[in-house]
Amino acid sequence: MSPRRAVYGDGHAIVIVQLLRKASGMMKHLSGVDSAFLHLESPEMPMHIGSLNVLDLPEGYSGDFFEDTKAMLAQRLHLAEVFTRKLALMPLDISNPVWVEDEDIDLDYHVRHVSLPKPGSNRQLQQYVARLHSSLLDRSRPLWELFVIDGLKSGQVALYIKAHHAGLDGQAGVAVAKALFDLEATGRVIKPPRPRGRRHHYQLGVAELLGAAARNTAAQTMGLMRSLPLLARSVKTALVPEKNAQGKRNWSLPKGLSKGFTLFAPRTPLNVAITNQRTFAGRTVPLAEVKLIAKLLGVSLNDVVMATTAGALRTYLKENGDLPAKPLVAAVPVSLRAEDDASNNNQVSMVTMGLATDVKDPIERIRAIHAESAKTKAMMSRFKAAIPTDFPLPAAPWLMSALASLFSRSRLANVMPPLANLIISNVAGIPVQLYFAGAKVVSYYPVSIPSHSMALNVTVQSYNGRLDYGLIACRRAVPDVNDLADALLAEHRMLLELARAQAPVPPEALGTVAPAKPPARKRAKRATARA
Numbered sequence: 001m002s003p004r005r006a007v008y009g010d011g012h013a014i015v016i017v018q019l020l021r022k023a024s025g026m027m028k029h030l031s032g033v034d035s036a037f038l039h040l041e042s043p044e045m046p047m048h049i050g051s052l053n054v055l056d057l058p059e060g061y062s063g064d065f066f067e068d069t070k071a072m073l074a075q076r077l078h079l080a081e082v083f084t085r086k087l088a089l090m091p092l093d094i095s096n097p098v099w100v101e102d103e104d105i106d107l108d109y110h111v112r113h114v115s116l117p118k119p120g121s122n123r124q125l126q127q128y129v130a131r132l133h134s135s136l137l138d139r140s141r142p143l144w145e146l147f148v149i150d151g152l153k154s155g156q157v158a159l160y161i162k163a164h165h166a167g168l169d170g171q172a173g174v175a176v177a178k179a180l181f182d183l184e185a186t187g188r189v190i191k192p193p194r195p196r197g198r199r200h201h202y203q204l205g206v207a208e209l210l211g212a213a214a215r216n217t218a219a220q221t222m223g224l225m226r227s228l229p230l231l232a233r234s235v236k237t238a239l240v241p242e243k244n245a246q247g248k249r250n251w252s253l254p255k256g257l258s259k260g261f262t263l264f265a266p267r268t269p270l271n272v273a274i275t276n277q278r279t280f281a282g283r284t285v286p287l288a289e290v291k292l293i294a295k296l297l298g299v300s301l302n303d304v305v306m307a308t309t310a311g312a313l314r315t316y317l318k319e320n321g322d323l324p325a326k327p328l329v330a331a332v333p334v335s336l337r338a339e340d341d342a343s344n345n346n347q348v349s350m351v352t353m354g355l356a357t358d359v360k361d362p363i364e365r366i367r368a369i370h371a372e373s374a375k376t377k378a379m380m381s382r383f384k385a386a387i388p389t390d391f392p393l394p395a396a397p398w399l400m401s402a403l404a405s406l407f408s409r410s411r412l413a414n415v416m417p418p419l420a421n422l423i424i425s426n427v428a429g430i431p432v433q434l435y436f437a438g439a440k441v442v443s444y445y446p447v448s449i450p451s452h453s454m455a456l457n458v459t460v461q462s463y464n465g466r467l468d469y470g471l472i473a474c475r476r477a478v479p480d481v482n483d484l485a486d487a488l489l490a491e492h493r494m495l496l497e498l499a500r501a502q503a504p505v506p507p508e509a510l511g512t513v514a515p516a517k518p519p520a521r522k523r524a525k526r527a528t529a530r531a
Contacts, residue, residue: 050162079179116151266324
């Protein structure tokens with residue numbers, strides 16, 4: 001039995017939960033995590049995620065790529081629920097809305113064409129994507145939009161797509177990409193959807209909606225109750241008993257996990273209330289080089305990503321005189337999704353992790369991050385199976401939205417101590433070459449969500465031998481995000497050079513990665529010896 005199945009167990013209780021959910025008909029309820037992304041949204045903090053792809057058109061192409069894109073999407077919308085479902089709101093917002101099928105999707109609205117002004121630089125492209133990413137999605141329609149962007153001086157075209165986080169997380173987004181993209185330039189044969197009669201689900205009656213809300217709340221409550229014993233066992237396993245001077249037993253975290261634990265992060269210019277203005281920068285490093293750094297230093301690929309970002313932040317903040325004495329802290333999403341689960345919803349939690357930005361030496365810093373990561377993984381292994389992703393939230397829409405609005409308008413993020421300084425997310429992408437409407441996909445930059453008190457989000461996604469960094473930030477908090485992105489590339493090159501110097505390997509072991517030149521001091525000695 002899998003840990004996730006153990007949460008709910010077998011027998012009569014699981015049967016009752018299934019019957020309650022089936023009683024809601026074709027409506028699909030948002031989970032507790034899904035609805036949180038919906039209700040926490042505000043004009044200053046849109047809660048959609050996206051991606052920016054640069055495409056090489058086929059050689060000699062003379063067609064209309066925008067029209068080709070619409071024609072291809074029309075054949076594939078049924079392959080992923082995110083494209084065909086929309087929200088039906090509950091009366092008076094007494095409960096979470098439900099997903100219903102949209103029977104009249106307007107592709108002319110969802111798919112749009114943009115031409116960049118001359119010269120059509122990469123910087124212009126990323127600035128325009130930042131502007132597109134700042135606007136809210138229309139909740140009366142399926143929560144996605146796709147833009148075909150031409151006018152690039154390279155002759156390429158770009159594809160920017162955004163979808164609401166209430167409908168999918170990073171890993172579910174990869175599953176959606178598999179529906180959109182092909183492995184061959186010639187595409188593939190898509191089986192058309194099975195014809196079905198129109199149900200007019202958007203015009204659901206008040207009684208039907210209220211009944212669905214009651215049944216879903218009952219099912220969520222039963223599921224949560226079934227998960228409590230496993231959660232209690234996980235907490236008991238994680239804690240260790242200690243006796244005080246009076247001989248009474250206290251429970252605490254193991255010393256290896258509790259050492260260095262702090263509740264709040266140091267304040268930086270990143271930890272402010274944000275506006276709806278965005279700035280975006282995408283950067284790429286070879287995946288082979290990242291793997292080489294990890295191999296030579298005996299750390300994980302994710303450790304290299306964290307250390308590269310930490311080093312760039314240290315450089316960026318120090319140049320402006322804003323580097324705090326205490327180490328920065330990152331909020332890191334953790335997937336709770338099973339390996340074979342491609343459902344379009346959110347199965348994610350969040351942990352915090354120190355970035356050792358108080359450590360000057362890059363090698364010592366990455367080793368400190370590796371140790372911190374090991375402690376975090378040890379803790380998550382105890383709790384991961386017991387963390388619920390679906391739970392009842394009575395009156396959630398108006399209550400959570402009101403609290404989110406109050407937090408935003410009061411600018412409390414400017415004075416409250418932050419729990420973390422930024423968000424860093426590493427999404428395992430697609431390792432092979434992809435094509436879209438016959439065009440070759442060159443890059444896969446993720447575009448994510450900054451939030452109040454964490455004005456910077458760094459999301460990383462691997463794709464076909466690349467590691468694409470997407471840095472999205474509030475423009476007022478981080479107006480020079482390209483400087484930070486350049487510092488990230490410089491940090492990567494430094495780590496690669498230091499890793500090779502720490503543990504040199506034979507040239508044949510480097511594969512496609514070119515061997516590093518010896519340090520300047522050694523080259524000088526060798527030149528002197530030859531003379």
